[in-house]
Amino acid sequence: xxxxxxxxxxxxxxxxxxxxxxxxxxxxxxxxxxxxxxxxxxxxxxxxxxxxxxxxxxxxxxxxxxxxxxxxxxxxxxxxxxxxxxxxxxxxxxxxxxxxxxxxxxxxxxxxxxxxxxxxxxxxxxxxxxxxxxxxxxxxxxxxxxxxxxxxxxxxxxxxxxxxxxxxxxxxxxxxxxxxxxxxxxxxxxxxxxxxxxxxxxxxxxxxxxxxxxxxxxxxxxxxxxxxxxxxxxxxxxxxxxxxxxxxxxxxxxxxxxxxxxxxxxxxxxxxxxxxxxxxxxxxxxxxxxxxxxxxxxxxxxxxxxxxxxxxxxxxxxxxxxxxxxxxxxxxxxxxxxxxxxxxxxxxxxxxxxxxxxxxxxxxxxxxxxxxxxxxxxxxxxxxxxxxxxxxxxxxxxxxxxxxxxxxxxxxxxxxxxxxxxxxxxxxxxxxxxxxxxxxxxxxxxxxxxxxxxxxxxxxxxxxxxxxxxxxxxxxxxxxxxxxxxxxxxxxxxxxxxxxxxxxxxxxxxxxxxxxxxxxxxxxxxxxxxxxxxxxxxxxxxxxxxxxxxxxxxxxxxxxxxxxxxxxxxxxxxxxxxxxxxxxxxxxxxxxxxxxxxxxxxxxxxxxxxxxxxxx
Amino acid sequence: xxxxxxxxxxxxxxxxxxxxxxxxxxxxxxxxxxxxxxxxxxxxxxxxxxxxxxxxxxxxxxxxxxxxxxxxxxxxxxxxxxxxxxxxxxxxxxxxxxxxxxxxxxxxxxxxxxxxxxxxxxxxxxxxxxxxxxxxxxxxxxxxxxxxxxxxxxxxxxxxxxxxxxxxxxxxxxxxxxxxxxxxxxxxxxxxxxxxxxxxxxxxxxxxxxxxxxxxxxxxxxxxxxxxxxxxxxx
Numbered sequence: 001x002x003x004x005x006x007x008x009x010x011x012x013x014x015x016x017x018x019x020x021x022x023x024x025x026x027x028x029x030x031x032x033x034x035x036x037x038x039x040x041x042x043x044x045x046x047x048x049x050x051x052x053x054x055x056x057x058x059x060x061x062x063x064x065x066x067x068x069x070x071x072x073x074x075x076x077x078x079x080x081x082x083x084x085x086x087x088x089x090x091x092x093x094x095x096x097x098x099x100x101x102x103x104x105x106x107x108x109x110x111x112x113x114x115x116x117x118x119x120x121x122x123x124x125x126x127x128x129x130x131x132x133x134x135x136x137x138x139x140x141x142x143x144x145x146x147x148x149x150x151x152x153x154x155x156x157x158x159x160x161x162x163x164x165x166x167x168x169x170x171x172x173x174x175x176x177x178x179x180x181x182x183x184x185x186x187x188x189x190x191x192x193x194x195x196x197x198x199x200x201x202x203x204x205x206x207x208x209x210x211x212x213x214x215x216x217x218x219x220x221x222x223x224x225x226x227x228x229x230x231x232x233x234x235x236x237x238x239x240x241x242x243x244x245x246x247x248x249x250x251x252x253x254x255x256x257x258x259x260x261x262x263x264x265x266x267x268x269x270x271x272x273x274x275x276x277x278x279x280x281x282x283x284x285x286x287x288x289x290x291x292x293x294x295x296x297x298x299x300x301x302x303x304x305x306x307x308x309x310x311x312x313x314x315x316x317x318x319x320x321x322x323x324x325x326x327x328x329x330x331x332x333x334x335x336x337x338x339x340x341x342x343x344x345x346x347x348x349x350x351x352x353x354x355x356x357x358x359x360x361x362x363x364x365x366x367x368x369x370x371x372x373x374x375x376x377x378x379x380x381x382x383x384x385x386x387x388x389x390x391x392x393x394x395x396x397x398x399x400x401x402x403x404x405x406x407x408x409x410x411x412x413x414x415x416x417x418x419x420x421x422x423x424x425x426x427x428x429x430x431x432x433x434x435x436x437x438x439x440x441x442x443x444x445x446x447x448x449x450x451x452x453x454x455x456x457x458x459x460x461x462x463x464x465x466x467x468x469x470x471x472x473x474x475x476x477x478x479x480x481x482x483x484x485x486x487x488x489x490x491x492x493x494x495x496x497x498x499x500x501x502x503x504x505x506x507x508x509x510x511x512x513x514x515x516x517x518x519x520x521x522x523x524x525x526x527x528x529x530x531x532x533x534x535x536x537x538x539x540x541x542x543x544x545x546x547x548x549x550x551x552x553x554x555x556x557x558x559x560x561x562x563x564x565x566x567x568x569x570x571x572x573x574x575x576x577x578x579x580x581x582x583x584x585x586x587x588x589x590x591x592x593x594x595x596x597x598x599x600x601x602x603x604x605x606x607x608x609x610x611x612x613x614x615x616x
Numbered sequence: 617x618x619x620x621x622x623x624x625x626x627x628x629x630x631x632x633x634x635x636x637x638x639x640x641x642x643x644x645x646x647x648x649x650x651x652x653x654x655x656x657x658x659x660x661x662x663x664x665x666x667x668x669x670x671x672x673x674x675x676x677x678x679x680x681x682x683x684x685x686x687x688x689x690x691x692x693x694x695x696x697x698x699x700x701x702x703x704x705x706x707x708x709x710x711x712x713x714x715x716x717x718x719x720x721x722x723x724x725x726x727x728x729x730x731x732x733x734x735x736x737x738x739x740x741x742x743x744x745x746x747x748x749x750x751x752x753x754x755x756x757x758x759x760x761x762x763x764x765x766x767x768x769x770x771x772x773x774x775x776x777x778x779x780x781x782x783x784x785x786x787x788x789x790x791x792x793x794x795x796x797x798x799x800x801x802x803x804x805x806x807x808x809x810x811x812x813x814x815x816x817x818x819x820x821x822x823x824x825x826x827x828x829x830x831x832x833x834x835x836x837x838x839x840x841x842x843x844x845x846x847x848x849x850x851x
Binding site: 301303471482485490503504507510518520 | 687691706718
């Protein structure tokens, strides 16, 4: 593609792209992010391509391969445009039928999504409860764009925010817009982005200034940044270009963890295409403004998501946080003033500049403008990535988008903010999610993980799991974080194995408070949150473990016994499935579990169709 | 005074334990406090080495009301109008917990024992461990900044973090100066060569070669190769 030399040439290109495309040609959209590919989207793509070629329908039906649409549970899924028919969990055989049906302009009723609540099929994607309540300003663009084609992005209004800014030619206007929008950092701490940029703009431009996109998403079970990186890399690049223009930065860095190969691939392709087209690099679109972006791969340390550790990692040093002040905006990478923003923050920038700060500020609440992407997982019916306006209550998210509990077991809590977040009990489910409200109840926004837990989850075990993660992922520099997380894990392990005492519970609380107080970085200061929040809302469960040596969730192996109740029909399924032959009993007679033999694997309980296996 | 941040020859006014003091901008709170006679305990700080902030013993309280927080005084720069408390109840409580954690891991260190007794820490409630290293990083900084060798450094992260040479192999740049052992606050085998009367441990003269009993270099604070003790026994 030829390099564009002026803003006019860009406008001509966009007009040509828009007019060349006929929106009425049916298009098969297959989301093939890492999640889609893992569940078989590549097979669907292959089948579709073969069908279209064999039947010579290439001009009649188009195929678009995009990033994740958010409903990861239903993947591999297919969306038909312009009718917006949504087919979940499509097999390669069904794919052939879908292509044929599309050629005849039909809808396959039997393959449609079935609402688990009402049992009736739903055709349009927007009508599905999972999508209905969402406000998808960022995620909705994923399905319109093939991430490896810059033309798709431009056709859908991409880089027009940048052009708008270049035409206006006022960096102060950019800062003012971002400030007016009220956008706050989506990485978790929620610092006002506009203020941060303004500080950078005010710094003397000695050896240049730098912008960083923090794409070191390390929370277990969280993948919102990945889906944006994979599905719409140009939106982040555009956001950074706008940021550079506003703040006077001359270089940018993507810090992406190496565990995201597809994201890195798409980013590299996007950067190359942007450079070739002249929207990135020297003299962007013929103006005097130049900006270059590089990519650094992280080795996968959780702590490198912390901004000072991230900068050290980019410099090639060991990923360890260091003292702030001096803040990165004063003294960052190689001494240059640096602004670090999360992927989602950057992706919001073109939206703000493109449609106006006032428009953006209308979404969400007063102090928390805009939308936030959460990865909603756990014991609910619908799981996946959701984008909701700030201030939506946990209840709405869990019941309406998530579809309520997945099984008969009642919900107990929701864990937010990743490993260093906290657990929020059902009694607080009317809480509107924003930065302040979550901090108030002892949790954090974090990068946006939402794990829903039900009665069959043991809160002590949850705290232990996260502490185990943190003791391995702490950088180890601060003595209190390194040893503190190890010792907290040790005490929690004692409690879950029946060796806990009431004194150790006091010690745990004392230690957690000390770790929170005395560590250097955000990781250490939030590391005790899983312990403190579960102690605050689920102290009873801790006491139950310690005093009665019982696990109410039925999780902690040392504290539970399996037994068979009178529901047993003597079908012998459990007996055959027991790997240690701990179950005895004749056909059509109630079976018995030998507690001395039982290894508490739970196999009998999961195969029993009559609810006859009890856990006490 | 070592300076962190940009050195500017400006003075700032701050209050330490209610006393209005002035200090050079960029000096650390630890230096300023010690200068004005408020001692702060520390294990990982040494004049002449860059501040690191690993042991957290030197925490002090800054700020007011709900925004008050603890920061490590060895790394935090003196700022205009800062209100510092070096021995508030919150600080003392935190230090006691740190000392208890230290005692639980490194009970044999004289320095830690002395500090614990000064802070009246009389018990430790965790499972007792016997580690030789608290990973304060004095040795690595000594090696890099004063001896210009960079023979040893940190490896790994979290609970697997340790100090040693790359791949546990004998270092080409180590000059056997022994400075790493000299600065170690936890080391029990402080090397004074073969003068037992001066020695703290006298390991090389009195004990069997320590390296032979343990996995080579592992857990040991000694990176001397060949080990003096080993050499003597060989003769």
